[in-house]
Amino acid sequence: MNNDSKLRIIPLGGLEQIGMNMTVFETKDSILVVDCGLSFPDDEMLGIDLVIPDITYLKENADKIKGIVITHGHEDHIGAIPYVLKEVKAPIYATKLTMGLIEAKLKEHNMLEIVTRKVVKFGQIISLSDFRVEFIKTNHSIADATAFAIYTPVGTIIHTGDFKIDYTPVYGEPIDLQRFGELGKKGVLALMSDSTNAAKTGFTMSERTVGRTFDNIFAENTTRRIIIATFASNVDRVQQIINSACKYNRKVVVEGRSMVNIINVAGELGYLNIPDGTLIETEQMKNYTDEQIVLITTGSQGESMAALSRMAASLHRKVTIMPGDLVVFSSTPIPGNEKSVSRVINELAMKGAKVIFQEAHVSGHACEEELKLIYALTKPKYAIPVHGEYRHLMANRDIAEAMGVNKENTFIMSTGDVLELDEESGAITGKVQAGPVFVDGLGVGDVGNIVLRDRQNLAENGIIIVVLTFEKYTNNLLAGPDIVTRGFVYVRESESLIEETRTIVMDALEQCQSKNITDWSRIKATVKDSIADYLWKNLKRSPVILPIITEVE
Numbered sequence: 080m081n082n083d084s085k086l087r088i089i090p091l092g093g094l095e096q097i098g099m100n101m102t103v104f105e106t107k108d109s110i111l112v113v114d115c116g117l118s119f120p121d122d123e124m125l126g127i128d129l130v131i132p133d134i135t136y137l138k139e140n141a142d143k144i145k146g147i148v149i150t151h152g153h154e155d156h157i158g159a160i161p162y163v164l165k166e167v168k169a170p171i172y173a174t175k176l177t178m179g180l181i182e183a184k185l186k187e188h189n190m191l192e193i194v195t196r197k198v199v200k201f202g203q204i205i206s207l208s209d210f211r212v213e214f215i216k217t218n219h220s221i222a223d224a225t226a227f228a229i230y231t232p233v234g235t236i237i238h239t240g241d242f243k244i245d246y247t248p249v250y251g252e253p254i255d256l257q258r259f260g261e262l263g264k265k266g267v268l269a270l271m272s273d274s275t276n277a278a279k280t281g282f283t284m285s286e287r288t289v290g291r292t293f294d295n296i297f298a299e300n301t302t303r304r305i306i307i308a309t310f311a312s313n314v315d316r317v318q319q320i321i322n323s324a325c326k327y328n329r330k331v332v333v334e335g336r337s338m339v340n341i342i343n344v345a346g347e348l349g350y351l352n353i354p355d356g357t358l359i360e361t362e363q364m365k366n367y368t369d370e371q372i373v374l375i376t377t378g379s380q381g382e383s384m385a386a387l388s389r390m391a392a393s394l395h396r397k398v399t400i401m402p403g404d405l406v407v408f409s410s411t412p413i414p415g416n417e418k419s420v421s422r423v424i425n426e427l428a429m430k431g432a433k434v435i436f437q438e439a440h441v442s443g444h445a446c447e448e449e450l451k452l453i454y455a456l457t458k459p460k461y462a463i464p465v466h467g468e469y470r471h472l473m474a475n476r477d478i479a480e481a482m483g484v485n486k487e488n489t490f491i492m493s494t495g496d497v498l499e500l501d502e503e504s505g506a507i508t509g510k511v512q513a514g515p516v517f518v519d520g521l522g523v524g525d526v527g528n529i530v531l532r533d534r535q536n537l538a539e540n541g542i543i544i545v546v547l548t549f550e551k552y553t554n555n556l557l558a559g560p561d562i563v564t565r566g567f568v569y570v571r572e573s574e575s576l577i578e579e580t581r582t583i584v585m586d587a588l589e590q591c592q593s594k595n596i597t598d599w600s601r602i603k604a605t606v607k608d609s610i611a612d613y614l615w616k617n618l619k620r621s622p623v624i625l626p627i628i629t630e631v632e
Contacts, residue, residue: 402431
């Protein structure tokens with residue numbers, strides 16, 4: 080069988096990390112893209128706003144792209160859409176709520192007119208050249224999540240998207256397990272399943288259990304103002320908070336731009352049921368007593384710019400944390416965010432707030448037993464764990480093997496790997512360009528690792544600028560060296576150090592003159608090296624050194 084008839088699966092993101100999900104399915108003539116997400120910067124990425132996948136491979140094969148299908152409306156699955164669609168043209172297919180959230184994004188980027196969009200219902204199959212894609216109902220921490228059965232020339236691939244098995248979801252129907260079983264009977268070539276909670280035993284609790292927890296919290300804290308932080312996109316969670324608020328006669332205030340956006344979209348599309356008169360503006364809070372109010376806010380992950388962090392740090396313009404407030408974290412920290420979350424909790428505690436952190440959350444991802452059930456129903460020949468850090472992917476691989484998938488048929492992939500599959504065999508055969516692209520303000524990809532390294536260096540060691548003025552033609556020093564520092568030492572208290580540095584510069588210039596060096600770049604390099612040596616020997620510091628030469632006639 081020649082390579083042209085093989086299916087190529089290429090993850091451009093979503094492996095080795097939680098976030099930035101994007102996978103390419105490719106035949107000889109067609110490309111199908113599943114998801115188009117972003118991830119958020121970590122502490123080392125100074126000044127970076129967002130991180131999106133490198134889509135060089137898609138740009139090189141733009142004429143083959145038949146469509147982008149989206150599993151659900153979380154940022155790590157839809158956040159990169161505006162950036163990607165500025166570079167390549169492709170229609171987007173998604174369920175109703177997911178499309179509502181995508182449209183809100185495209186509107187922000189003034190792209191609504193130029194992007195072809197189609198809302199798909201569960202059970203519907205769309206044809207995209209060599210691919211047919213069936214949307215299958217699943218449950219997750221946002222409504223309208225879907226899995227895909229992707230019918231390809233070599234067989235059926237099932238991609239679960241982010242999912243859990245919830246028999247009593249807050250909104251809509253339970254996951255369509257029957258359809259997974261029917262596909263399993265017909266034969267599934269490969270299962271690509273969510274690995275986020277693969278290392279956790281047992282089952283994930285139903286989202287509905289959180290509603291009972293909220294009822295208890297409201298019942299036990301009738302005299303306090305209640306502030307609940309959760310993910311903006313967890314519409315079912317917001318619904319349960321609103322249910323409890325109505326039951327206990329509290330008005331609801333929504334804080335945080337993403338929370339307001341999502342509640343508007345979900346409300347308009349009928350995914351949230353908010354009785355009239357329940358929501359009030361932040362400014363109206365003063366007309367009510369503490370026990371009449373519940374605030375729903377963003378910032379459950381300790382993000383420095385989110386509403387809750389600003390409240391905790393007394394930077395929020397409209398909401399001040401008061402002694403006696405009850406703050407509920409309705410989420411668990413994403414790996415890596417634990418430090419930021421505990422900082423916010425400490426700041427809240429210092430202001431006299433009571434914090435509930437443990438029990439008001441359930442995950443949106445399948446644990447070990449649910450994954451076993453999906454493997455049992457679909458009986459795939461190949462297992463390709465997706466969505467997770469390396470340890471999560473390994474845990475998912477172990478489950479696949481326990482459920483009868485041959486060891487050599489499970490593939491732990493890295494971003495950019497090319498997996499070639501057909502009915503007989505599968506192998507990772509190469510790599511394409513892939514990795515993170517940094518978005519800083521309006522610039523996409525213009526800040527790379529070298530710029531970040533400079534920012535890190537500036538942040539840690541500061542900068543010294545040496546200004547020299549030469550006479551044209553003769554290269555005599557007319558003015559300077561003037562030395563300006565920022566973030567290195569406090570100049571007024573370090574005059575002797577600055578003087579010494581000036582002497583070092585003069586020596587370096589004399590050295591250049593004696594060797595008849597007139598080339599500016601060589602003069603700058605000599606000055607830079609001399610200062611660097613001196614500062615390292617005396618202070619063990621390496622600031623960024625920037626010599627500037629000007630010339631006057």
